[in-house]
Structure formats: C-alpha cells, structure tokens
Amino acid sequence: DYDLIVIGGGSGGLACSKEAATLGKKVMVLDYVVPTPLGTSWGLGGTCVNVGCIPKKLMHQAALLGQALQDSRKYGWQYEEQVKHNWEVMVEAIQNYIGSLNWGYRVSLREKSVTYLNSYGEFIEPHKIKATNRKGQVTYHTAETFVLATGERPRYLGIPGDKEYCITSDDLFSLPYCPGKTLVVGASYVALECAGFLAGLGLDVTVMVRSILLRGFDQEMAEKVGAHMETHGVKFIRKFVPVQASASFRLKVTAKSTEGPEIFEEEYNTVLIAVGRDACTRSIGLETIGVKINEKNGKVPVNDEEQTNVPYVYAIGDILDGKLELTPVAIQAGKLLARRLYGGSSTKCDYINVPTTVFTPLEYGSCGLAEERAIEEYGKQNLEVYHSLFWPLEWTVPGRDNNTCYAKIICSKHDNNRVIGFHVLGPNAGEITQGFAAAIKCGLTKELLDETIGIHPTCGEVFTTMDITKSSGQDITQRGC
C-alpha cells in the first residue's frame, strides 16, 4: 500500500517520514505509547518531546530560575524572603507546551500527507505489519520499505516493589503531585539531571549509585558534575544497590552495599529509577521477518546506511546498536536516509564528533573523546591536555562557586595539535559547545584556538586563552582578570 512505513513517531521516525513525503512518497507513520506501570501515557512525538529533552530542559530551567532568584538579591532586587516552588503550576505549564508540540506534529504530518496511525505495529510477514489501536481494532498494511524507529523505555531494577511503587522519567514529567523527598537510583545522565533539578526546586534528593557516575563520559568531568551537586545539597550514596521497595507510611527502600554486608534503609516519598533504557524491539515481530538484533541489549545492528540485515528494513535513532542516543542524531539519520532512498542522495550520517550536553545544575558540554579514551587510543605521550578553571562574571557579585567551572581540551601532538576532545563545565554549556563542535568538524587545532579572539566577557572565551597544560603540573586556580 505504501512506499514507506515508519514504526515509531519520535524524533527519528517523524523526520524520516516527513522528508520522504516531501520527496513525493506515500508514507505511513505508526506511533503508540504503551502506558507505564503507573498508567502514564503521552501523545505523538516520541521520547524527546514528551518524556525527554523538552520537559527535562524546562524543569532544569525552573531550577536555574530558583538560583537566579537567589542571585538577584545580590544584584539589588528585593522581594519577600520566603519563596516557594509550586510543582503543579510548573507541570501544568510544561504539559501544556508539550501538548502544543503533539498537536503541531499531527498538523505537520497532515500537511505533508503522511498517514498517521495511533496503533501498535508488529511484523506478521515480510513487507506486512499488523496495527492494533487502543481499542484493540486491528488493521493490516504493506510497504516496499520499512524504518524501525521505536526507541527505548526506562529499565526497571527487577527487585520486589519496583514496578508497583517506583516511578521512572516516563512518569516524572507529568507527575500530578510534587515528588517530595526523592531517591534517584542510578548515575546515568537522566538520573543526575533529574536529581539536579529536583534539588534545585527545593526538594530533599538522594542519589544511589552502584559504581561510577555518567558511564561512558569523561570521568574527570563526571566527578566534577557530581561534586558540584553534592556541594549544592544533593546526597549521594555510593556503592549501594536497592534490593527492595515496600510501602509503609511512605516508601521504604532497602539497599545493600556492593562491597560488603552493609544494609541501608530509608523512607522516601518517591523513588525514581534511572538505571538505563531498553530498546523496544522484542515484541514487534522482528523474528518473524528475520531482522537480527543484539541479544544482549536488544538493539539493532545496521550498516553505515542504517540498513538492517533484511534489505528492505532500516532502523534509526535510539534502537541502533553502537550509536549515540540523541535526538539530533536520530533526526539527521532519518532525514538523510529518506534522501538516500528517494532523493538520489548518497550522503551518509556523520556520527563522528557528535557534541552533547548533560543538563545537570552545572552543565557539562563535550565533543570528541573523553580523556581516558584519548589516552587509550593515542597514548598519553602523544597527547597534550590544556585546562583551566574559570569563574563566570555573573557569579562574582553573588559570590558563588569560584574555581568550580572547568574547561579542558585534548590535542593530538602528532596531528598539528588537532583538538580531539573538548569539554566544558559551566553555565550554558550547550550554547558554548555547539560552535566548537562545528569548528572541530573543520579541523580545529590549538594554534587556531590561540589565534582566535575571544568575546569578552563570556565563558566561551576561556578556550581562546588556554596556556596551562596538565603535563606542566601548574596551578590553574583563578585569581582575577
């Protein structure tokens, strides 16, 4: 019936289907949200729009505004001492905005003549899927080409009480009541970002970490992110794992140390599980048509053109094995795929040096390699690492967090001191990192950094005047202009 059927109406799926439609193809998109154990569900748009980037950044902004309120007094603003945060007002405003985005996507699909089904899609035979809607009504559809873009959902712990009493990020952003005293289990960026903004809104927050923070990220930066959260009131319990969640007056969590027999018990109003996400590939009939998945993580291996082992089935976004779980990557991959399939293009998605930002209270932006990865790949003696602490001008008047913000670049000595790793810990890290990512794509070297004039006064300019190397052992404590 169709040229293209896309299963999954998230960042990747929508981008791909809209681009294919623009190129004149007959396209269908299926999107269906299986409700969480608590019953939470949402509209068209996928993780990013509904339970990811968008609500996350808005709640992060709410927390930052709390900090701004405190700063503002030092800048001469005066108002009543007691300022409290109202969770419901915030959630309503954010959900309204998300609702407008869901609506906007439906309109956009309609305008581009993409057929949209709010149904769960599964393969029943080659080139054919079965679509089941909420009421259980079934329809069947065929297409020449399929794109899998079903994304992921949060993983649970597999301990007694987890699904009954605990929530995940899927629930947090539309929670109708304030989470109150919260335990966040996990050390992923999701865990730290959520813990960060919850604390910023004035809640009592504890993070329980099994081993390291932000696995996969530069560990020096990860520890600094965590240290900042700790100095700002987030409690960390390291090297413990929960073994049970039960309901008494509040929620009781029992945890065990990973290093010994020690037991920890505490009560919370909310337990947020953020230990990772699982790909939605197990029950969409992939076995029926022979699409191979990585059994360990459920993800789909593809070649550099996003094609699975079955030639007419492609995959994009978070479900890809070995690729970055980021909205812009999914969008780019989706668009380029459509252009290759129907637009005569041969441009492939460039997964190298993709920049990212973790929106913890102290934001962390990066592009390129983590220091430990660089050392592994190039050898320590072939690298020069420049670094600097810096104090955003705006923090001087309120007198906060001196010598906390940090900038680091990793250069490859034998390649003209080319910048192979860029890391910044500070406010507006995303805005700072974006341009540098473009520069790195253009072959940025230390020399070019030194030759470029900084914009004054900003945080980003620190990268144009970095003189001190790690190897020199010199002190990078800041003392003035």
Added chain:
Amino acid sequence: GKNEYDLLVIGGGSGGLACAKEAAQFGRKVAVLDYVEPSPQGTKWGLGGTCVNVGCIPKKLMHQAALLGSALKDAQHYGWNIAQPVHHTWSVMAQAVQNYVKSLNWGHRVQLQDKKVKYFNLKGSFSDSHTIRGLTKAGKETIVTAENIVIATGGRPKYPTHVAGALEYGITSDDLFWLKESPGKTLTPFVFNVSLECAGFLTGIGLDTTVMMRSIPLRGFDQQMASLVTEHMESYGTKFLKRCFPTTVEKLENNRLQVTWKNTDLGTEETDSFDTVMWAVGRAPDTETLNLETVGVKTNSETGKIIVDASEATSVPHIYAVGDITEGRPELTPTAIAAGKLLAQRLFGQSSELMDYDNVPTTVFTPLEYGCVGLSEEAAVQCYGSDNIEVYHAYYKPLEFTVAERDASQCYMKMVCLREREQRILGLHFIGPNAGEVIQGFALGIKCGATYPQLMKTIGIHPTCAEEITKLHITKRSGLDATVTGC
C-alpha cells in the same frame, strides 16, 4: 646613558597590562604607568583600564542585573511564588559591582608585583623618544627612561560640542557605573553600543529610559540586526526618539535637567525633563597630554588615533601602540590583550607572529543580545555583489521562552555565505540569549575556513538555541517563511 627599563608601558588597561606582563615573563625589566584623569563630574578609578572599571565588566554585571529582573518574571510561570511588589535598589547593585571592580584593581596590582613589573600611578608624557616624564596629581615629577615604549592609553568618552550645558550637566559611561544613587529618569543621546547597552539595563532595572538617535543605530554593524535589537528594546520598554538631536541642557530648580531637542522629521523643537543625561557620542583617543608631537609619533588627523603598522609600530622607532588608541583597530579588550601579548613576544621572545584582526567576533549586550563574527550582509554585498552571496536565515524561539510566555519575535539568526561551490561562510549573526557564548565557537569555525556544508554536517545539541545555526536552510533569496517550526 643606559635606559632604566627594557619596556615602559603608558596605560594600565587591557592592552598595556597584557603587554607588560608578557614582557616580564621573558625576564625583562618592565614598568607600567597608569593614571586616571577624573571625569568632568569627578569620577575616577583604579588600575585596569576601561574594560575593568568603566566598560565590559560593570556593563555586563548591570546587564545581568537587568536579565535577573526578567528571570524573576519568568520564574513565576515556572512555579516560583514571588510575592509582589518586586523592586530594584540601585545602590545595592552599584555597591556590589563597584566592590567587585575594586577587587580586580587590587588583583592587577598583585599580579604586577608577582611578575616584578614596576607600577607607577603617574600621568606620563614624552620628553624624548626614550624618556617619559611622569607627574603625580600634586605635580611631583619622576623621569623614567626605557629602550622600548608602548602607548596604551585608550580612549575616553566624548562630549557633544554644540550642546549648551552638555559638559556641566551631563554624565558619560565613565560616571554611570560609579553612581552611588540611581540615575532615575534617563536620556541617552546618540547611539553607539554603549548607549544601547546602558539604556537596556537601565530599563531592565525599572528606570524610565529614553534613547535619542539622530540617524542609524549601531553604525558599522549589520543594519537588519541593529533594527531587530532596537525593535526588541522598544517592546521591552525603552523609549526611542528617532531622528532627533539635542540642542540644550539646562538645570532646573529641583536639580532635574531640562533637555531641548530638534525633531528632524517634524522640523519641530521638543523638550522634556530628566534626572540624568548620559552622553554616548563616541570615544576619543587619550593622546592630548602625551606630547606626541615632541617625539614625532604620527596620528590620524581625523580621529586623533595613533597610526601603527602590522607590527604595532608607530612612526618612531622603539615606540609602539596597542588597544583603543590605535587607528583602524577594533575597540575591544580581547584584541588589545592579544596585540599586547604578541608585541611583547616579538620584542623579547624571538617571535615574528603578527596580530590577525580578521573575523574578530563581538557581542552587543543589549537586553536581547546580538553576537556576530565576520561580515555584515551589506559589507558582503558590497564586497562580492548580491548575486554571489547566499544568506541563510531563521526566526526561532528559545525553549525557555515557551513556558515563560515571552515574545521571541526578534530572536533571529543569519549566515552570509559565498554562493560558489564551497560556500565559505563570510559572516554569522545571532540575536538571542547568551549570544556571546553561542558565537564564540562558531568564530573558531570561521577561523578554520568553515563552509556551509560543513556546518550542515555538524550535529546539533538539543535543546539549545545554538543548534538552530546547524539547521539553517531557508535562504533569503527563496522568499520562503524562515520561522523554525517544531522539533
């Protein structure tokens, strides 16, 4: 006889201090003279120059105070319960800003000491090409000789010459940042970045502010961007008197100021009273009392600035100049610092690296900030012809504005590229929050010779404002709607 110092720097601002400290690193004997002639209103300050005392630093801090005022309004939408009334007290802000500036003055003195640079709080002038006569406020004289001399005396705000009462009753940016009491209802005539930035933060902290401009805003900047900036300021609450220029300023009995001006559009004369009139007519180089004629250092007859070559050398051997005082250079702190450092490296460090003044990024810190690097659209058209350039543009809405219900009509960006094959980027312009942070990295990209295709290959960081730059695809030429829609 032998000169006392290897290097003497006249002027302890961004350029002067950078040069002096760098030279000292090479083990040279270095001295710095810094002296602040009080403003006509009597304002003066410590070591560090314009940027630290009456420029970038206090300006950005007061801009931040204004931004925090907006944050307070936003916060309510995000669930923060703030009881009204909310009001701003100038003296609390001014005291905090002034204290921070003073700590920087102190920091600079300590740094000079640490690096063994001799500091003289003296007003210097040339006796001959290797001798400087330094005077204290009381007129006590000290003679200093040096092998090399660097002039880095910067500039000071100009007063309008044809307006009666301008000097007696008006202030400039030199005074604004040191006021102990609120400036109240303020008029800022003429328009350079400084006046727009100041008018912006004064409005933001709740003061009745009017900008008066004779012709175009932000001369030298991309005019489309300049009008978006002023458009935003107007919707933000700043009043604009366009195509007007002041004729007289009188003091009233209640100590307020009566200003009369000509409206060139209507051909009428108008008048109103203000608490403060802050002139932002431009800046004049501080060379008058240096005695440059004695040693033959050539200056530009129109601007009065010192003429230098690509190595910062003046017309007199062993005498150099860096910073705002030099002809044809951008008046920016980072360029002065870089030029000063490189000069020291060439003089004493066996370097031959010259300063690159191309593609210097800058940001105007108006309430909605404007950052740019490279050519304005009109400069690109002039240079290459409109057929040979492609302008990609977009109106976007920062995510944070959505819940805050803020108007994003002027949030706009444009990229000016060459049209031929490679599509090299000639200029990038961005209006929005944190414009400086957004532009900095892209300035580097442009230094690397970034092309439009390379930028399109760069994946965006989501959700940010900067990522929209990597998604620019609508051209002006196409005439299509350039509003970014949805995710």
